[in-house]
Amino acid sequence: MSKKRVVIIGSGVGGSGVGALLAHSGNYEVSLYERNKLIGGRFASYEKDGYKIDVGCHLIANGDKGTLGEILNRVGRPDWVKWQYALKPAPVINFKGKRVRLPKEMSGLGLPDEEIEKIKEFYFRVLSMPESEYEEWEKRSVYSLMQEYSKNETVRAVFGLLSSIYFVITDQETPVSEYALCSKQMVTTRGNGYPLGGTGSVPEAYVKSIREDGGQVFLNAPIERIAVENGEAKGVILKDGKKIEADIVISNAGNKPTVDFLAGRKHYRPEVLARLDKYEYSQCGSTLKIALDEPISDERMVMFIGRDDLDAVEEERRQGIIPEVLTDVMCPVISNLDPKSCPEGRQLIFAGGGQNPIPKNADDKWFKKLEESMFNAVKVIFPGIEKHIIWKTFTSSREIDHMFGEGGNIIGISQKIGQIGPDRPFMVDPCVRNLYHCSADSGMHGIGGELAADAALRLFEILESK
Ligand SMILES: Cc1cc2nc3c(=O)[nH]c(=O)nc-3n(C[C@H](O)[C@H](O)[C@H](O)COP(=O)(O)OP(=O)(O)OC[C@H]3O[C@@H](n4cnc5c(N)ncnc54)[C@H](O)[C@@H]3O)c2cc1C
Known part of the structure; x- marks a missing residue:
């Protein structure tokens, strides 16, 4: 034939x-x-001065x-x-400048014990949800389920961050079923990592x-x-x-x-x-890739929560306002995952975050401000980083749109x-x-x-x- x-x-x-x-x-x-x-x-991916750069900012589930x-x-x-797995050392949350390893150091979020218990109950509920129930959870949001357990803003910020990292949408848009399915898969495979x-x-x-x-x-x-x-x-x-x-x-x-x-x-x-x-598309995102003259971090993945007033954050985004310090920034330390991604003795760090919608009149100045806002978040995560920078390069949703269309969504x-x-x-x-x-x-x-x-x-x- x-x-x-x-x-x-x-x-x-x-x-x-x-x-x-x-x-x-x-x-x-x-x-x-x-x-x-x-x-x-x-x-x-592409090469720049001996560093291997991804167009996006990635960690693979x-x-x-x-x-x-x-x-x-x-x-x-x-x-x-x-592949290099990213679970050892475990990903860290940087909560308003303080590093917290979850689930072990949950008290570092400054939450009362009863809220911590609620987080555990919520997470257990999500992970133990039988697949036969997924269909009925397709129309319910992670936000609404979470509200049954806790109305605390910090708790919401942690799970909102996961919605934005997994699906690049808000917790109010994320269906429980998809969240449960993907969370369960990651816990089961323990394969979260980065391709060499x-x-x-x-x-x-x-x-x-x-x-x-x-x-x-x-x-x-x-x-x-x-x-x-x-x-x-x-x-x-x-x-x-x-x-x-x-x-x-x-x-x-x-x-x-x-x-x-x-x-x-x-x-x-x-x-x-x-x-x-x-x-509708997922949110747009921008990424910052930073080449350093020496290693400044031994972590593999840091997730930054700068604020926990998510309603206000979303309203600012809708209005096109860029905060001084961007929140919900994901920072894989690429050279700790793949040492060959940069010349010996150096370090390569990526940062990525969403900003949606991109205002229709967004110009060079607006995108420059977004870059600065993301860099300010990186400076909170890695204090003193600015003394070690050889170069940094910013890829905005404008460039992603130019290369792949679809408004530069992620x-x-x-x-x-x-x-x-x-x-x-x-x-x-x-x-x-x-x-x-x-x-x-x-x-x-x-x-x-x-x-x-x-x-x-x-x-x-x-x-x-x-
Ligand atoms: C900044 C950023 C961060 C991300 N972070 C992560 C992450 O951490 N983990 C993760 O798993 N995913 C992440 N993603 C998402 C992931 O990269 C995408 O979901 C996935 O790669 C999309 O693949 P796709 O097959 O839909 O094709 P696309 O990547 O959309 O590719 C489509 C291809 O078609 C080509 N094409 C289009 N029109 C034509 C034409 N007329 N003729 C010829 N070729 C054409 C385009 O040039 C392009 O190469 C991220 C993406 C971005 C942008």
């Missing part, structure tokens, strides 16, 4: 992941087109034990990416695997549009007008850009467009209430035959990159069952 010709648009985790699975099966002739020169979309590792297992190349060589090493391994199995990958190769004829995807059109014919087209570009710009809205029924238009279409389970965006296109969507948008479960890898695994199963 002849192989089916598959064209994939985009080398993000979803695109390169499904490409690796399809090429390895031997049933498909895979060609992948990536518009950027870097492989991996939001997961890409379940490392080799999650969906990202599962793809490499399925193609028989599990050791093409090596940077996050880009994961999609790079997938691309290597595609090539090893006879597929082709083209970089700097933007797809202009999908060739749709009589309601069927027949291939793609490159920038120079050349048509690449295909039996199957898979878009990793995201559901909305694929429909709006690549396939074209005229092919879609009004109710499908209405549903698509309603989806995850993709978010896992907020009303957008999970049966309400996730479609993977099998409902209007254009032979067109499929494979990105974090169409993933079902998981955090960030693992949501995109989940999409790759699910789409592979769908195509193989046809």
Whole structure:
């Protein structure tokens, strides 16, 4: 039987992941087109002065034990990416300048004993929730469940931070079911970690695997549009007008850009467009990467809570106000996870945080202020850091938007209430035959990159069952 010709648009985790699975099966002739020169979309990494920099700011929920590792297992190349776990020493919360190791040092949060007991009860409730109950918890928020246990602002700030780190949305938007599922998975696998060589090493391994199995990958190769004829995807059109014919087209570009710009809205029924238009993205984020002349920290991951008045924080964000010191900042000390990420004797620290929505009139001055606000948080976390800086580089949501579109959001279409389970965006296109969507948008479960890898695994199963 002849192989089916598959064209994939985009080398993000979803695109390169499904490409690796399809090429390895031997049933498909895979060609992948990536518009950027870097492989991996939001997961890409690059070099600067001997330091390995990720475009994003990453820690991976379940490392080799999650969906990202599962793809490499399925193609028989599990050791093409090596992981460093981040649980020893355990991640630390920096609460208003004070370091607190959870759960051991919970008293460091300054809470009365009865509140600490409530936190434990809440967490136990979340972790012991049977999967059969998840469906009924899809419409309830983490905030509302937490309120049954504690109305304390600090307690809320701790669990709000986790919502913002996992799903990059607020605790009022986070469904209990998704929070429970992801929390339980992390506690079970204990695989929280970082891929050696940077996050880009994961999609790079997938691309290597595609090539090893006879597929082709083209970089700097933007797809202009999908060739749709009589309601069927027949291939793609490159920038120079050349048509690449295909039996199957898979878009990793995201559901909305694929429909709006690549396939074209005229092919879609009004109710499908209405549903698509309603989806909301996760928050936008910015990252600061800091190269230091010597190690100043032996930690692997610090999560910074600068404030616990979350309602006020959210209101300021809505108004586009940037605080003096940004709160909810995640700081992986990359060189303690991957010593080869920087020259010997140096240190590399990342910081990342959300700011949403980005005001329509945000200009250079606004983004400069955001950078300073994030750096002020880093100075609270690592006092004296400014004396050791060789250089620092800031990637704002503007740059992320420029590279990957979708307003520069962090995850993709978010896992907020009303957008999970049966309400996730479609993977099998409902209007254009032979067109499929494979990105974090169409993933079902998981955090960030693992949501995109989940999409790759699910789409592979769908195509193989046809
Ligand atoms: C700042 C930041 C921090 C993050 N932190 C974490 C974290 O700590 N942990 C975690 O797990 N995840 C994190 N994420 C999220 C994670 O990176 C994303 O959810 C995931 O990588 C998305 O993968 P994807 O498959 O949806 O594709 P994307 O990364 O969106 O890639 C899509 C690809 O398609 C390409 N493309 C689009 N249109 C075309 C076209 N017309 N022609 C050719 N190519 C095209 C794009 O160039 C891009 O390479 C973070 C993201 C960011 C930005």
